[in-house]
Amino acid sequence: MRLGLDAHRRLTLFVTCAVAVILAIMPFPTWAEPFRPDWVGLVLIYWCLAMPERFSVGTGWLLGFIQDVLYGSLLGSNALGKTLVAFLTVRLHLQLRMFPRWQQAVSIFGLLIANQLLVLWIRGAIGQAPETFIYWTPSIVGALLWPWLFVILRDLRRRGSIT
Numbered sequence: 485m486r487l488g489l490d491a492h493r494r495l496t497l498f499v500t501c502a503v504a505v506i507l508a509i510m511p512f513p514t515w516a517e518p519f520r521p522d523w524v525g526l527v528l529i530y531w532c533l534a535m536p537e538r539f540s541v542g543t544g545w546l547l548g549f550i551q552d553v554l555y556g557s558l559l560g561s562n563a564l565g566k567t568l569v570a571f572l573t574v575r576l577h578l579q580l581r582m583f584p585r586w587q588q589a590v591s592i593f594g595l596l597i598a599n600q601l602l603v604l605w606i607r608g609a610i611g612q613a614p615e616t617f618i619y620w621t622p623s624i625v626g627a628l629l630w631p632w633l634f635v636i637l638r639d640l641r642r643r644g645s646i647t
Contacts, residue, residue, distance in 0.1 A: 492644060493644060493645070493646045496640065496641075496644045496646055497531065497538075497539075497646070500527055500531070500637065500640065501524075501527060501528075501531075501547060503523075503527075504523040504524045504526070504527035504528075504547075505523075505524060505547070505550060505551070505554065507523040508520070508522070508523045508524050508551065508554070509554050509555075518618040518621050518622075519621055519622070519625050520622060520625070521622050521625040521626035521629055522596055522599065522600075522622050522623070522626050524547050524548075524550075524551055524566065525566065525569055525595070525596055525599055525626065526592070526596075526626050526629065526630065526633055527633075527637070528543065528544055528547055528566060528569060528570055528573075529569060529573050529592055529595060530633065530634060530637045531543070531637075532544070532569075532570050532573035532574050532577060533573060533577050533580055533581060534637075534638075534641055534646075535646070535647070536573075536574040536577045539570070539574075540570055540571070540574045541567050541570050541571050541574070543570060544563075544566040544567045544568075544569055544570025544571070545563050545564075545566065545567045545570075546563075547566050548562040548563035548564065548565055548566030548567060549562070549563040551563075551566070558606060558607070558610060558612075561602075561603050561606040561607065562603060564602060564603075564606070565598075565599040565600070565602045565603045566599065568598060568599060568602055569595050569596075569598065569599045572595055572598065573595060576591075585630070585631040585634065586631070588630060588631075588634070589627045589628070589630040589631055590627065592626065592627050592630045593623055593624070593626070593627035596622070596623035596626045596627065597620070597623050600619070600620065600622070600623055604619065
């Protein structure tokens with residue numbers, strides 16, 4: 485049975501988000517755990533840039549909510565952070581698309597930091613704030629990975645004729 489073109493496109497979008505969630509919860513060695521990038525945030529940013537009419541605030545909330553459930557964190561903290569990231573990305577998508585990759589990476593760093601600041605604020609309000617600078621390393625690693633992730637997802641989008 486062959487999938488229709490629209491069903492194939494939706495499946496591709498779903499699979500990329502599912503892979504990001506799996507990468508986010510996959511066990512890492514203890515020494516590497518602080519360097520795990522925000523895979524869900526990076527994939528969300530890419531699809532919000534590529535398809536702002538399909539991926540936006542609702543998708544960001546849903547992906548953040550899934551993260552809250554899987555991490556066992558305060559329900560809504562990641563959802564609120566991903567909603568903010570999706571909103572800012574959709575709002576600025578025309579400008580971000582025009583930037584060269586290195587400048588996009590700097591902007592992505594800012595978006596990931598905004599997410600982490602919001603989650604940090606919420607965690608601090610309930611007395612669970614981290615005490616080390618290592619809390620910020622996922623944003624740095626995410627910004628460094630952005631150019632390669634962008635190319636991979638762009639090629640996947642072009643091969644799947646996702647518009």
